[in-house]
Amino acid sequence: MDLPHRHFFRDDPGYEQARSRTVWNARTPERYPDLVIQAADADDVVATVQYATARDLKIGIRSGGHSWAGNHIRDGGVLLDVHDLNRCEVDVEAGTAVVGPGMGGSVLAGLLWEQGLFFPAGHCKGVCIGGYLLQGGYGWNSRVLGPACESVLGLDVVTADGEQLHIDADNHADLYWAARGSGPGFFAAVTAFHLKLYRRPQICGSSLYVYPMEIADEIYPWARSISAEVDRKVELQIAASRSVPGMGLQTPGIVFASPVFADTEQDAINALALLETCPVRDKAIAAVPYAPADLETWYAGIMSNYPDGHRYTADNIWTSASADELMPGITKTLESMPPHPSHFLWLNWGPSPQRQDMAYSLEDEIYLACYGVWDDPADDEIYGDWARSSMAAMEHLQSGIQLADENLGRRPAPFASAEAMAKLDRVRAAYDPNGRFHSWMGRV
Template sequence: MHSADTIPVVWNENSSAEQYERARVGRVFNLRRPDRFPVAIVEAEKEEHIFEAVQLARKKDLRISVRSGGHSWAAWSVRDGAILIDLGKYKQIDLDEKTGIVAVSPSTTGQAINSFLGQKSLMFPGGHCPDVGLGGFLLQGGMGWVCRSWGWACQRLVAIDVITADSRRIRCDKNDHSDLFWAARGAGPGFPAIITKFYLQTISLPTHIRESVYIFPKEDFKIAFEWVTSIAEAYDTDTEIVCVGRFVPDYKESVVLVCFTTFKSSDEDAVKALQIAEDSVPPTSLQKHFARPTSLQQQYVQQGLANPSGHRYCTDNAYIDNDADVPDVLEKAFTTLPSRKSFALWYAMAPLSRRTLPDMALSMHSDHYFAIYTVWEGAEDDEQCQSWTFNIMKEMEPHTIGQYLGDSDFQVRNTKYWGKDQGEKLMRIRQNWDSDGRICGYLDRGDKSGTSGLQNIL
């Protein structure tokens, strides 16, 4: 058994308040800090530190929580009575240039991996926000770049290295420990082991990226939305399509943006793909920006501005039923935003949502992914902003089929996250690999779910 003295650990009981608080929540993106207090935080710098932290938790009979990027809106990593393993200082990116498979540590961000891969003319469709770690992103499924056609990021997962709750180091893929590999693609924060490395299949980097943006007054939300949904399913497969309700500097009232971002190998192909939208856009738009050149790094800058650090966040999401009157269901969310930095987002999922998914834990989607990102600055607005988010989702609930794990808070709302059979299988795998609940699972109200996990019902 290794000594705690050999690993970088900050104990609650004998560290300064400043040191402990920095370790506890310094890397939590959401400034709305949780009122939960781990027994200790291990700031791992290498895999051996993770292994020793697991042994330490077993010796002291403590639970284990894990932080990859710190971007979890609900701060799932910060748990009472646990040793928090923070992977922020554990950095690794290794590319096998023959196979195009890249091995990365969980805290590696989408921007970091693509800055590295871009030098090799490669790409991985990670998270849109530049500072999202791949660990949480991939475990939740990974709604990455051009997900509507390129597929879920977790579908490009080749293997994982894990440390189990009983301190074993194993590699999991479709042949070895295939149940854990199955679970890693969609289990979210209830994955019953600690992943130390992901092995990911990269793709060729599109050399010509262009975007078209159309801005509509919020009164014309339905006009804009009905237009974009009428062309989305059959649209060019290398084009990402989103509709956003938000405030922009040019206008006092919030507006509706419809954005098409295409990833191509030539300018000619990029312009051709965007021309379909340009030729059909309704005449009521306030502004049109057709086929302007951009880059992946510029996209990260835009995403970073839309999701500023140092702010308070409350998020929620839903897959809207394909048979619902979707414009009517979403109109209130898009046109009554509670603060100038908040935004509502619709993400086109077709044609991916019409395909049969591989056999993996991830098993929930529809043509219409909707998410609210309520963003504000002061604690005095907590009640107003959280209530608005809750009420919007409550009204919408009868028209939804489930939820994406990534933008969820199980303490506030529980719904369906997987297909029935997949959800039951996942909970059995969790019991098999961590029957004692050593690794903190899904953080529901009061942190009571333990090894039982989530109910997975509407």
């Protein structure tokens, strides 16, 4: 049985480059697969699965490598890199696309934008759609369009026995159900996603407010009090950090950056008007109630918090707790936060509408996440546990986590309902009875 052309055993020249290129995080995990395979097409994926099956090897899969924890890199077995499966075929009339797992979300968004189309791609450049869609997909305008996995019409996959299947609501429906929300624990290799596309929003804009950190105890309770009132066209993102360099602010700040998607400019202005009612509005260091925006502007702003070549750790919780319950933990998180670009994120998400029946089954009103970011390996001991310990201190208030920012290897937590997890186990037993594909870290 021949291996794909691009493969690297541990003793081969190029192995370490092949292994480390699968991780965007400069904290490349000290885990070493026996073999790294860089697939060029679906046939390479089939050959990889057949090779692993013949030798009883487990498989980890990478599309973009933006997993903070490097879930795809494990000791032993095979690391299957599908980054180069990045084809994109758009049917404008049908409003659909067939896209490989290695296609960058921001690249896809740009291609669609030029054709008057839209898809709720992820907020960060470099994230490929493979892992993004499998774990749920919180992207642009997702409060209206839903997590991106709801817009996955079907998938082309290679199963644990090396069979190529197309799965959708009518074909292998249980496997299709599992693909939408199981994230890095999905038990097949995806070679293509079939996506539902949308009309590009007529108006894209945003508001921007910056408040001093000293009034955090007034900012967050107010944000909690309006959480159910925020128009679903608005993404109310609140990021706190030790400095806001893009605005020349070298002191701690709390930034309200809120994209809005609407049919008219007046609709956008009206949707954002609620943010002008903040009781400490007069203390804002900067305030832009509304301004036109576009994807490139948004991506540039987001990526100022996620520079290349840095060391990362992340953790998160979903919660419906009250401000009184949350503020002790938030205060401690802010006080212990490492220097910029480390940051603490608050996202007003729900209450959400009824979702489709899929493995993705857990979300809540408020999303909180910590992102530790630094560049010196000598600071690993100082900053490496901030995200985990901050979220652990509030986990008595969590309903669960989302897989995009998972830290399951260090802090196990629920990411799907108990019923969904039980079904995932049943479907895995049917399609991958020998555990060919790695499960989630922190869970056998």
